[in-house]
Amino acid sequence: MARRSSGTRRLNQGPRAALDGFGRAVGSAAVRYVPESTDALRALVLRAAEERQPLAFRGAGRSYGDAALNGGHLVVDTCQLDRVLSWDPATGVIDVQPGVTIEGLWRHTLADGYWPSVVPGTMFPTVGGCVAMNIHGKNHFRAGPFGDHVLDFDLLTPTGETLRCSPEQNADVFRAAIGGFGMLGALTRVRLGLHRVHSGNLRVEGLAVPNLDALFEAFDARLPEADYLVGWTDLFARGRGLGRSVIHAARHLAPGEDPDPRRTLDPDAQDLPDRFFGVVPRGLMWKLLRPWVNDLGMRLVNLAKYTSSRLLERPGRTVLQSHVAFAFLLDYVPRWRDAYGLGGFIQVQPFIPADGARQTMRRIIETCHAHDLVPYLGVFKRHRPDDFLLSHALDGYSMAMDLRVTARNRERVWELGRAIGDIVVDAGGRFYFAKDAVARPDQVLATFGPERIDTFVALKRRLDPDGLLSSELSRRVLPQLPGLPAA
Ligand SMILES: Cc1cc2nc3c(=O)[nH]c(=O)nc-3n(C[C@H](O)[C@H](O)[C@H](O)COP(=O)(O)OP(=O)(O)OC[C@H]3O[C@@H](n4cnc5c(N)ncnc54)[C@H](O)[C@@H]3O)c2cc1C
Structure with a gap:
């Protein structure tokens, strides 16, 4: 050259x-x-x-x-490559540039009765980022990861070649670039299959469970029927209450179940309210949260969430909730991460095989307590394995945990992250690179195995x-x- x-x-x-x-x-x-x-x-x-x-x-x-x-x-940054190249409402297949966001997808397709098959907990990631990390949603146990809905993509490699990749064409690259964290080339175009929906709402059941055993039991009981399942775990609770959680199970509405699907499928009907409790502007909410983001404040917030669910929600009782409100709860509060202060936070999300998961999750939570570092947010999910080369997925469970970082505790947080990593290795689990900031190379090698x-x-x-x-x-x-x- x-x-x-x-x-x-x-x-x-x-x-x-x-x-x-x-x-x-x-x-x-x-x-x-x-x-x-x-x-x-x-x-x-x-x-x-x-x-x-x-x-x-x-x-x-x-x-x-x-x-x-x-x-x-x-x-x-491939955010500006954000054009929808084609959309076919007859088949639910969309062809996009990598910078189209999850929000861009549903705004384009919902009125035609389609929702992205897999979404993360926020609508702002790009399709390129979601493919490169092979993200999962609250429906991972049912729908698999994002990559399972990719029909094909174009990958621009550093030699200047563009490879069309699908399960049939350049299949080895397809399996590796999905979840390959941008290491094999730039995704320049992605064709996706979306999910047919008959309403802009989901039917959602909320319930509180008193401990870790009850969390596993309630999840397992709902797996056959639910389309989405997620647990919010109060990681401050100890002893008999360790692992107490609020669970939300949701299912899509059947054809004819929504009396007015045209209205609920209108993207404008999905927009989140501008004010909390009709009073506090959304944009200010993070400032009100700020004084609560410390050990005492977050202990109280978790307790309040658990207690209010116990008092107000009942197993079997359901409410209708829009897709956006259910899927993107955290987007309700713009700039919420700023409430963590200057040091920010890290998230650790250990993936643990189903066999022995209860004991391993208990060990992970107790390890946090032993390090005197309690994650302020714990999100519990059920997963299923897939065929992608560096997949974080397995037949099991994960707990995503947000750990506040300050100038004083930074080293201890990293030590805890690595101690949790050792438990993941012991259990035959997996790391998830979209969340990780702390894993060591020996831990990564041990979990994925030398062959992969x-x-x-x-x-x-x-x-x-x-x-x-x-x-x-x-x-x-x-x-x-x-x-x-x-x-
Ligand atoms: C509030 C919140 C909730 C979340 N919830 C979930 C969840 O429920 N499930 C889940 O799985 N994840 C979740 N995530 C993580 C998020 O979905 C992933 O990290 C996702 O990869 C972010 O996409 P992005 O566009 O921001 O990519 P970035 O974070 O900017 O990049 C991610 C990776 O993609 C690569 N990449 C980006 N664009 C391209 C391209 N065009 N070609 C090749 N490589 C590229 C980058 O090199 C990088 O390795 C959450 C994140 C947040 C902030």
């Missing part, structure tokens, strides 16, 4: 940006480019390869840890022989991936 003339600015002299993971506890400055077309993206990737500048992709930056960070190097990692490394050598694509996450958890030497 021809060398650039010495007068041309190198890419790493471009616009610098301070970037962070969603939890704000990790962040770094990088040179950020935001291409506005696939051609511009391609030109950037080729030029970075020519200049041998390590490059990471970024979507909406909603990964909690270091997945979309590349301190001191290049970050290429070797296959991924071999594919990486084939598609990205110089190791152009790397991120803070890849260098931390998979140092065996080929990478350019740091400049």
Whole structure:
């Protein structure tokens, strides 16, 4: 490839940006480019390869840890590639550029009776980010991960080649790039199958359960019927109340069950109210939360949530709730992460096989208590395995836990994260890179196993022989991936 003339600015002299993971506890400055077309993206990737500048992709930056960070190097943000290329309401198949968000998907398709088959707990991530992390939703046990609904995608590799990938075509790349955290190339187009819905509402049952055993039992009892299941666990509770939770189980409405589907399927009917309790503007809510985000405050918040559910909700009693209100509860409070203060927080989400999960979850919660660090939020889910190479999924359960980070406790939080990692390894569980900021490479190797990692490394050598694509996450958890030497 021809060398650039010495007068041309190198890419790493471009616009610098301070970037962070969603939890704000990790962040770094990088040179950020935001291409506005696939051609511009391609030109950037080729030029970075020519200049041998390590490059990471970024979507909406909603990964909690270091997945979309590349301190001191290049970050290429694909958010502006946000066009819907085609939509077919007869089949529910949509073709999009990678920067289309989950919100962009449902706003485009809901009036035609389609909802994304899998959504995370927020509507702001991009399709590119959701494919690259192979995200899961509250329906993981039933619908599988995001990747199970990808029909095909185009992957631009660092050599400038564009590969069409599907379960039939370049199947090995399809299996590895879904969940491959942007290490094999840029997703430039994704075709997805969406889920047919007959109402803009879900029928939701809420109930409180007094401890961990009851949580597992209530989940297992609802698995055959529910389309979505999620538990909010009060991780402050100890002793006989350890693991007490509020569960929400939801199911789609059958055809004809909604008397006015045209109204409920109108995207405007999904919009979240602008004020809390009809009074507090949504935009101010995080400031009101701020004084509560400490050990005492969050103990009380968790207690209040559990107690109010015990008093107000009953097993078997259901209410109607919009898809948006059910799926994106956290989006109700814009800027809620700022309530954690300057140090931010990390999320740890251990995935634990079903066999022995009760004991392992108990051990994880007790380990938090033993470290004197209680996660302020605990979200419990049921999962199923899939065929993707670096999948975090398994036949089992996970508990996503938000740990506040301060200047004083930072080291202890990292120690706790790694202690939980050791439990994951012992249990034969998995890590989830969209959430992780702390796992060690030996823990990652032990959970995925050398065979999967070797296959991924071999594919990486084939598609990205110089190791152009790397991120803070890849260098931390998979140092065996080929990478350019740091400049
Ligand atoms: C409040 C909240 C709730 C969440 N709930 C869930 C949940 O329920 N389930 C779940 O699974 N996750 C959940 N997440 C995590 C989130 O869904 C994932 O981290 C997702 O990957 C974020 O997408 P993004 O567009 O922000 O990507 P980023 O975080 O910016 O990037 C994620 C990865 O995708 C890669 N990438 C991005 N674009 C491209 C591209 N065009 N080509 C190749 N690689 C690319 C990046 O390199 C990076 O490795 C939640 C996050 C938040 C903040």
